[in-house]
Amino acid sequence: MNIEQILKINSDLPLHKKVVINLLFTYGLIIGKLNEALKPHDISIQQFNVLRILRGQKGRPVTLAAIQERMVNKMSNTTRLVDKLVKKQYVTKSKNELNKRKIDIIITQQGLDFLNKIDDFVETIEKESTSSLDTNEQLELIRLLGKLR
Template identity: 35%
Template structure:
């Protein structure tokens, strides 16, 4: 569906860059809504899911400041999210060996187990953008990287 139809645009866009920005925002929200509905039954938010994935990718305990640097949503309150994940038993908090002012965060067995369950959703998540080919996905990623450069 064209963006004009999706948002019921009656006037032309200012230019193609304006149209692209509106389309990116609309598509971002569409994708986030789809992903959110897939993980909702697991009792975590998109931001918490991102924290868990960051921790798994790190492969070792990391501080909340490192987590914050790696998050997709830079506006998220990392400390609050880590506290909630800790309350759910998905992460542990330990005093950093190198800097006593920092707390190292790592996944618990329950955290790893939840991520394994969520990994089973990967084919469904891939279907969200399944209407484009692998080559188109590469082109899209390259264009998005170019916008941020």
């Protein structure tokens, strides 16, 4: 089914609009599935993203600015996300030793345990979201999206 049928659009859309609408609609579907899956675990996709960034640091502290730079969704309020993760005891914050104006963030063991608990769950959703594409189609989609960026 094409996007016009899905969204019940009667007018003939220019190709560039079809591309953008398809991207946004598909993004919404995938993000919706991920958020729905994470909701019972009381965590948003943005908070999950922060935890994955911190896990990748392998115990080394990282600043808010560095987290923001690596976020998939650059519109997220990183300070608010980190504060929520501190309340859940998934991360800790401390003043940077070299620059007192900066805050260092580190994932806690509880945060690592939480990620380990839900990693397979999220992996399954990611695989399901791309299962209609074979390996070559997935690689081609990655190439095309990179070209758009």
